[in-house]
Amino acid sequence: MLEYKPLFNCLPSAEDLPDSDDTPVDNELQDLIPGFLKAILAWIWASRMDWFFGVDMGVYYDPDLPPIVPDGFLSLGVRRIVSENLRLSYVLWEEKVLPTMVLEVVSKKRRGEYTKKKDFYAKLGSSYYVIYNPIRPNKPPLDVYRLVNGEYVKQKGNPVWLEEVGLAIGHERGTHLGITRDWLYWYDQQGVRYLTPEELATTAEQRATTAEQRAKRLAEKLRSLGIDPDTLN
CATH class of the missing domain: 1.20.5 (Single alpha-helices involved in coiled-coils or other helix-helix interfaces)
Structure with a gap:
């Protein structure tokens, strides 16, 4: 697991750090897929205030390095709303909680989802790494990995139960925003999809x-x- 332990009062805050790297997403799905999961989760956990789902948000893990920017990530045990202006970015030395699940949506542009990003998130210590592939025919549409002894182990099934999250994630055909296609959804432990x-x-x-x-x-x-x-x- 990555660690960084300089003097606490020397660390920059979220307000001090850039909240965008000005890099556009490769396609609409990289925003729509995680945004859809976040919207469903906001209903499932409407009464809970101890979680945060970031979409295309910088995760700062070292003040001397640029952030990693997953397409989506879920953190548990943090404040859902930090202020009326919400989060500018996700700063690990402020939050003190690693993302439990990280999501990457594959595009035609190769961004290392199956290699360097997978290795990085394992080193970071995120419990689950999810790769959703809506484009490349030579890869499965959904890969879910669980961190076991510091390495990611691919999980079987659709949907896949995420023990630490208390939900399952999977994919099926449906309609969102008038678009009928394959989407990611949340499911209960019996595999019943949440509306x-x-x-x-x-x-x-x-x-x-x-x-x-x-x-x-x-x-x-x-x-x-x-x-x-x-x-x-």
């Missing part, structure tokens, strides 16, 4: 419509019996 915010909104709307239709039928029935439903409490 997305869009699906929840649709379900709530359908329930409201059903309730309204039932109320109308009941009112019509009462009127047929000579009872004015508007006079009933």
